[in-house]
Amino acid sequence: MTEKYTLKCPDCSEEIPDRYTNVCPTGCTGLIRAYYWKKQLDIQPLPGIFRFSDWLPVEGHLPSDAGPITYKSEALAQELGLSNLYIGFSGYWPERGAAIESCSFKELEALPTTVRMKEKGHGILQISSAGNTGRAFCQVSALTGAPVVVVVPESSKERLWTTTPAENVCLITVEGDYTDSIEFGNAICSIPGIVAEGGARNVARRDGMGTVMLDGAVTAGRLPDYYFQAVGSGTGGIAAWEASMRLVGDGRFGTILPHLYLTQNEPFVPMMKAWQEGRREILPETDMADARRAISQVYADVLTNRHPPYSVKGGVYDALSATGGTMDGITNVQAKEAEKIFIDAEEIDPDPAASVCVASLIKAVETGTVGKDDYILLNIAGGGYKRVAEDKNRFPVEPMFSVKGGSPVEEIRSEIDTWVNGHA
Numbered sequence: 001m002t003e004k005y006t007l008k009c010p011d012c013s014e015e016i017p018d019r020y021t022n023v024c025p026t027g028c029t030g031l032i033r034a035y036y037w038k039k040q041l042d043i044q045p046l047p048g049i050f051r052f053s054d055w056l057p058v059e060g061h062l063p064s065d066a067g068p069i070t071y072k073s074e075a076l077a078q079e080l081g082l083s084n085l086y087i088g089f090s091g092y093w094p095e096r097g098a099a100i101e102s103c104s105f106k107e108l109e110a111l112p113t114t115v116r117m118k119e120k121g122h123g124i125l126q127i128s129s130a131g132n133t134g135r136a137f138c139q140v141s142a143l144t145g146a147p148v149v150v151v152v153p154e155s156s157k158e159r160l161w162t163t164t165p166a167e168n169v170c171l172i173t174v175e176g177d178y179t180d181s182i183e184f185g186n187a188i189c190s191i192p193g194i195v196a197e198g199g200a201r202n203v204a205r206r207d208g209m210g211t212v213m214l215d216g217a218v219t220a221g222r223l224p225d226y227y228f229q230a231v232g233s234g235t236g237g238i239a240a241w242e243a244s245m246r247l248v249g250d251g252r253f254g255t256i257l258p259h260l261y262l263t264q265n266e267p268f269v270p271m272m273k274a275w276q277e278g279r280r281e282i283l284p285e286t287d288m289a290d291a292r293r294a295i296s297q298v299y300a301d302v303l304t305n306r307h308p309p310y311s312v313k314g315g316v317y318d319a320l321s322a323t324g325g326t327m328d329g330i331t332n333v334q335a336k337e338a339e340k341i342f343i344d345a346e347e348i349d350p351d352p353a354a355s356v357c358v359a360s361l362i363k364a365v366e367t368g369t370v371g372k373d374d375y376i377l378l379n380i381a382g383g384g385y386k387r388v389a390e391d392k393n394r395f396p397v398e399p400m401f402s403v404k405g406g407s408p409v410e411e412i413r414s415e416i417d418t419w420v421n422g423h424a
């Protein structure tokens with residue numbers, strides 16, 4: 001049997017068999033990528049995101065209707081004077097067929113990642129998150145019963161809920177900021193049986209997020225000229241670029257890669273600063289001076305990653321370079337104004353990060369960066385929180401352990417061991 005895909009390292013070009021492998025075994029640093037044997041995309045008769053199974057690193061699927069949806073905007077398009085504005089909506093909005101009950105495109109990552117771990121790995125997934133990613137993995141755990149270990153800052157714990165009870169989540173809250181919980185999460189992975197999800201290095205994460213581009217191109221019948229997304233890590237931007245390359249290879253969607261138009265939330269804009277100065281490296285002293293304070297001031301805190309995969313081979317810098325891309329910054333005031341405009345026009349509540357994205361489109365129209373007839377794919381990467389609250393219960397995920405930032409894992413190692421053994 002031939003595998004439907006192989007993994008390849010961009011640094012040494014080595015082909016790597018997938019054992020839930022997220023880094024090149026010879027120690028290269030670039031992002032390994034999935035190469036699918038099928039060069040033309042067939043939409044499969046499967047639910048939700050799995051209709052794009054041809055280009056997902058999984059063999060099976062899950063019984064979930066959650067997937068990307070795209071529609072051609074009328075109201076916002078008219079407001080902005082755009083004739084070809086397509087909205088990719090990843091959230092809950094049943095009237096438009098959007099069924100992501102955790103309300104962000106992180107569930108597009110969690111679904112194939114959970115399948116990939118079951119098929120190619122062995123272990124319990126560990127996720128560090130400030131909110132949306134953790135909630136998405138809890139939701140998929142509730143669906144499948146697959147155990148997960150989720151580590152979040154104490155202050156984010158109200159963001160963790162599911163629409164059906166999640167019985168197999170080990171939630172750990174860490175007193176401190178996101179960076180403290182990432183560090184504790186990394187340390188937890190030293191416990192046998194717990195495997196780091198992988199973040200941007202995980203091909204299932206990227207190819208899952210890339211389905212927004214696939215759905216956008218299939219819906220419009222062509223690749224867009226521009227792809228708009230708000231970014232914190234930029235993984236969704238890398239994913240959109242990779243998906244575009246596959247669509248060009250397909251031959252039916254055009255030959256030109258969409259320009260990535262990626263946006264951060266002022267005042268925390270490290271990738272914007274580096275890119276605008278033409279640098280592949282982020283310089284902490286210049287690009288994110290006083291990071292803690294800057295992070296505390298942004299409206300959309302899912303956009304505040306201090307270690308984005310920007311410089312690595314196959315990362316954000318390469319994605320922007322290959323697509324003639326732009327990195328912009330948006331203030332809280334601009335984001336909140338854009339949010340009002342979006343809600344009035346499209347009648348659904350966007351995630352704050354999606355409001356940042358809308359603001360960047362408004363700015364690009366005003367400055368003439370995009371033309372009136374350009375094909376635009378606007379990634380509303382989260383939303384429908386109010387809509388889901390009307391239809392579904394919200395079950396809070398309760399912490400199993402609470403620790404202080406910088407604590408050694410030893411404090412709770414034996415209890416976690418017991419939990420792992422009970423769920424392996």
Ligand SMILES: *Cc1c(COP(=O)(O)O)cnc(C)c1O
Pocket residue numbers: 104105106132230231232233234235236237302303351353354380381382383
């Ligand atoms: C995570 C997230 C983003 C940023 O995604 P990255 O591509 O990983 O930077 C944007 N919008 C929403 C709603 C998100 O949840």
Ligand SMILES: [Zn+2]
Pocket residue numbers: 009010011012013014024025026027028
């Ligand atoms: Zn390598």
